[in-house]
Amino acid sequence: MIRKLRRTRLFEIEQCINLLFLCKWLFLGSIVGALAGSASAILLISLDQATDFRENNLWIIALLPIGGLISGLLYYHFGQRSEKGNNLLLEEYHHAEQTIPLRMAPLVLIGTIITHLFGGSAGREGTAVQMGGALSDQFGKWFKLNAHDRKIIIVMGISAGFASVFGTPLAGAIFALEVLVLGKIRYEAILPSFIAAVIGNYVCNLWPIDHSHYHIPFVPELTPTRLAWTAAAGILFGLAAMLFSKSTHGFGSLFKKHIGYAPARPLIGGAVLAIIIYFIGTTKYIGLGIPTIEASFVDSMNSYDFLIKIAFTAFTIGAGFKGGEVTPLFFIGATLGNAMVWLIPLPMPLLAGMGFVAVFAGATNTPIACTLMGIELFGADCGVYVAIACVVAYLFSGHTGIYSSQIIGAPKH
Amino acid sequence: MIRKLRRTRLFEIEQCINLLFLCKWLFLGSIVGALAGSASAILLISLDQATDFRENNLWIIALLPIGGLISGLLYYHFGQRSEKGNNLLLEEYHHAEQTIPLRMAPLVLIGTIITHLFGGSAGREGTAVQMGGALSDQFGKWFKLNAHDRKIIIVMGISAGFASVFGTPLAGAIFALEVLVLGKIRYEAILPSFIAAVIGNYVCNLWPIDHSHYHIPFVPELTPTRLAWTAAAGILFGLAAMLFSKSTHGFGSLFKKHIGYAPARPLIGGAVLAIIIYFIGTTKYIGLGIPTIEASFVDSMNSYDFLIKIAFTAFTIGAGFKGGEVTPLFFIGATLGNAMVWLIPLPMPLLAGMGFVAVFAGATNTPIACTLMGIELFGADCGVYVAIACVVAYLFSGHTGIYSSQIIGAPKH
The missing domain is CATH 1.10.3080.10 (Clc chloride channel)
Known part of the structure; x- marks a missing residue:
């Protein structure tokens, strides 16, 4: 009887811990998602304008070396460890050293806008993921999260950034779990990653942005x-x-x-x-x-x-x-x-x-x-x-x- | 120059090994898929008929204890390790001991038909997965596969069985990789698992079977x-x-x-x-x-x-x-x-x-x-x-x- 009671007690304790875990990450995920989703929206809007301007003013491509120099000088003088880009996020996940510098967010945003304004060939997910990671890690510092939780926060930043910049929450959630280690999914962070991705995508869509749409009209049976x-x-x-x-x-x-x-x-x-x-x-x-x-x-x-x-x-x-x-x-x-x-x-x-x-x-x-x-x-x-x-x-x-x-x-x- | 040549050589060797790997598992996956997919089709057809017969002849439910006894005696006298069901597949994956008995396939098929004919409450994926696992493991024995390949064969059996019985190849492929260890996906077997799932589902659909369809007419935005x-x-x-x-x-x-x-x-x-x-x-x-x-x-x-x-x-x-x-x-x-x-x-x-x-x-x-x-x-x-x-x-x-x-x-x- 006592054993049964104890078991029931244990069951209740485990489920209460799960409930606390869920509420905690719903809360933190909402903030990370809101930050990363908004950052992605700002990125998408800026890139749209930069691309439009470039396509209507092709002379600006002649200034590409100047853009490159500005971008290079910015990183050289203010970048610190930001230079490493996405790899810094992966490194901090694997061997935590110090908080990801907040400046990574504005620097990579400005750097990416420069690349696209002056006509370099590049993407945007690195920017979204780095902004998401840098913002969320700062925010983890304020909440004094322990090392394990900080890892989850980095995953959430990647997840929310990726999900929101492409409008693909499921891919964003799994990408953040899958990219850290080749051939492994980090199941420990699966719930926070999905929460951050969903909220990130939701918040980004509140902004006046439009994701690209693609259409495959006919798919034959797979023989x-x-x-x-x-x-x-x-x-x-x-x-x-x-x-x-x-x-x-x-x-x-x-x-x-x-x-x-x-x-x-x-x-x-x-x-x-x-x-x-x-x-x-x-x-x-x-x-x-x-x-x-x-x-x-x-x-x-x-x-x-x-x-x-x-x-x-x-x-x-x-x-x-x-x-x-x-x-x-x-x-x-x-x-x-x-x-x-x-x-x-x-x-x-x-x-x-x-x-x-x-x-x-x-x-x-x-x-x-x-x-x-x-x-x-x-x-x-x-x-x-x-x-x-x-x-x-x-x-x-x-x-x-x-x-x-x-x-x-x-x-x- | 020599170093460069060596590197190119290494690259070629790695890609050739990959190509052999791909061809090998396309071949083995097709056979496993064909076996498991056909077994699933036979199961689906049998269960349909058993269910129809029961619903039109409700008196048969009174014989449920007799059905149970027959099923029990079959397993008791001929079952050997088959009794363990799905767990045997998981155990053989983790600690290979001996080939999964071929008799597992007919036994679990007959046992499942008895359950459904006489009115027990159960499912069918265990049956499909066990038939797929038992058939494919036998077949691995003929080809004298090593321990590592045998694990992959078991994964393929599970994958093809699951994929075909529900008509869900992607879920089947990931299920087989995900179910073996809680909180891990077995990436080593990811390609064979997908091949077996796709072929299993394809072959099953060649039979006169019909998967259940479900419809969610409206999905609101996730706020x-x-x-x-x-x-x-x-x-x-x-x-x-x-x-x-x-x-x-x-x-x-x-x-x-x-x-x-x-x-x-x-x-x-x-x-x-x-x-x-x-x-x-x-x-x-x-x-x-x-x-x-x-x-x-x-x-x-x-x-x-x-x-x-x-x-x-x-x-x-x-x-x-x-x-x-x-x-x-x-x-x-x-x-x-x-x-x-x-x-x-x-x-x-x-x-x-x-x-x-x-x-x-x-x-x-x-x-x-x-x-x-x-x-x-x-x-x-x-x-x-x-x-x-x-x-x-x-x-x-x-x-x-x-x-x-x-x-x-x-x-x-």
């Missing part, structure tokens, strides 16, 4: 033959992801090796880029490239588009410009998928959608988050195709993704 | 208030899952403690059940209960339906009848969600859908698989609702799910 074709496409997406990661790291090392003074790197890199853009005479491969991504679901693209975008983005990021890599990865995947229609007997919009998420899955080693992103963006019908493409791309992209601070937790097979 | 309500619903789903797991284990221990001779347990249990069914005068709570699950998305259900179904199923399974637990968990979740409409201001079909997957997520500790299942069955719109419900239910269901051989790999928070 064994189509499975084999999907796997073949996945291999190419994985190799493209690997090429992207290697190019980014390669250009980064090259700039570091030959140009000792950090702010000079984006200055010189920006000059080279501006000249190339002038000579090729199109702005297709700079900025976020959203019009091209959208077009990949509808029209035929050039078979070399993805290669040029890889080169432009790896060069921009390698030179030290700020921004993310994910939207360019969408561009690379969607155009590559689109071009595959000559090789692979699957509908073009489906191939574009598969590439959109699969190259990203390969480059960041997050196949489950990317599968969910495919479902959130294109609907549940294409779920099996994007899942196979993401998983195969994950397998073929090698063990070094774009985040060098990602720890390898499990072999890929 | 912070609705998030809090969803979390509250998740708590109740998690507690219901815990009650189910505890009841199943409790009835099992009770039967084992008081009835030493195993085949007598379903005999006596069947007699008690038949008498109760006679007195309550309805077949609503026996069998799979699919009509009630479907009705939960449309009509108001009784607030006590889920409790009676928990009692019936826990008693049936505890007495030693064969079958699965998942379809009853769908019933419990859908009717509980339906009844919550008086408490929680969310649309009734949405609550039913949330419960459908969340109670299952709590009882098996597979929140990500269940989120995907919700998306596959009800569409992507309800994704965030089912995700939050599943994750909260996972948190509140305790560390002991229905599979006692599941290893705890990470705390829930």
Whole structure:
């Protein structure tokens, strides 16, 4: 009888702790979500305006080296550890040292706006994730959270930032759990991550922003033959992801090796880029490239588009410009998928959608988050195709993704 | 130069190994998928006929004790280790001892048909998963696979069995990776698991079977208030899952403690059940209960339906009848969600859908698989609702799910 009572007591205690845990993270998640979601909205609005201005005033691209210098000087003089970008978040998660500097948020925002205003090729998720991480970590300091809770706060910042910048809460929640360690999901933080993602996305949508929409009108049944074709496409997406990661790291090392003074790197890199853009005479491969991504679901693209975008983005990021890599990865995947229609007997919009998420899955080693992103963006019908493409791309992209601070937790097979 | 060549060489070798890996598992996955998918189809067809026969010949329920005795004797004399059911698959994955007996497949099929023909309350996923596991493990023996590959084969059997019996390939693939260890996903087997799930589902659909369809007509936007309500619903789903797991284990221990001779347990249990069914005068709570699950998305259900179904199923399974637990968990979740409409201001079909997957997520500790299942069955719109419900239910269901051989790999928070 006493044993039974004790058991009941234990049960009650466990459930009360769970309830406290839930309430605590609902509360903290709402604040982190609100901060990161608003930061993402401000980023999205700023990038829209910067892109509009650039497209209507193409002369500004000539000033790309000046933009690069400003961005470089800002980070050189005020950046401290912010320079490490997304890797700093991963490092602080794995080996907590000190609070992520608050200045990371405004610096990466300004740096990213400069990149897009003057015509570099980059993304935005790095910015959203870094703003989310920096803001939420500050806020964790005020609440004097312990080391374990601080890790969860960093996860929430990543989750809310990612979820809100793309309007994909499920992908954001799983991305934050999946990106920290290759081959592992951090289940300990699963509830806080989902709460932050949902609130982050909700708050971002309260602002006057508009997420891009993509449409795959027809998805055929997945037969064994189509499975084999999907796997073949996945291999190419994985190799493209690997090429992207290697190019980014390669250009980064090259700039570091030959140009000792950090702010000079984006200055010189920006000059080279501006000249190339002038000579090729199109702005297709700079900025976020959203019009091209959208077009990949509808029209035929050039078979070399993805290669040029890889080169432009790896060069921009390698030179030290700020921004993310994910939207360019969408561009690379969607155009590559689109071009595959000559090789692979699957509908073009489906191939574009598969590439959109699969190259990203390969480059960041997050196949489950990317599968969910495919479902959130294109609907549940294409779920099996994007899942196979993401998983195969994950397998073929090698063990070094774009985040060098990602720890390898499990072999890929 | 030499270093560069070596690197290129290494790169080529790694990608060739990946390609071999992919081809090998595409091949093995196709065979496992074909076997498990066909086994699931035969199960689905048999269960349909058994259920039809029972509903048209209710007198057969009076023979439930005889059915129990036959099932008990079969397992007693021929079952060997098959008795352990799903747990045997989990144990062989964690500590390989010897091949899963092939007889597990026909035995669990016959046992499950007996349960449903004579009116026990049980599911079918256990049967599909055990048939898939037993068939694929045999087949691994012929190919003389090593210990590591054998683990992957078991994962594939689970994946293909689950995917095909419910028509949910993504959920099946992740379920097999997620169920083995609480709080971990086995990334090493991610590609084979997806291949087996897709092929299993494809092959099953070649047979004349029809999966149940559910429809959530309207999903409101997830606001912070609705998030809090969803979390509250998740708590109740998690507690219901815990009650189910505890009841199943409790009835099992009770039967084992008081009835030493195993085949007598379903005999006596069947007699008690038949008498109760006679007195309550309805077949609503026996069998799979699919009509009630479907009705939960449309009509108001009784607030006590889920409790009676928990009692019936826990008693049936505890007495030693064969079958699965998942379809009853769908019933419990859908009717509980339906009844919550008086408490929680969310649309009734949405609550039913949330419960459908969340109670299952709590009882098996597979929140990500269940989120995907919700998306596959009800569409992507309800994704965030089912995700939050599943994750909260996972948190509140305790560390002991229905599979006692599941290893705890990470705390829930």
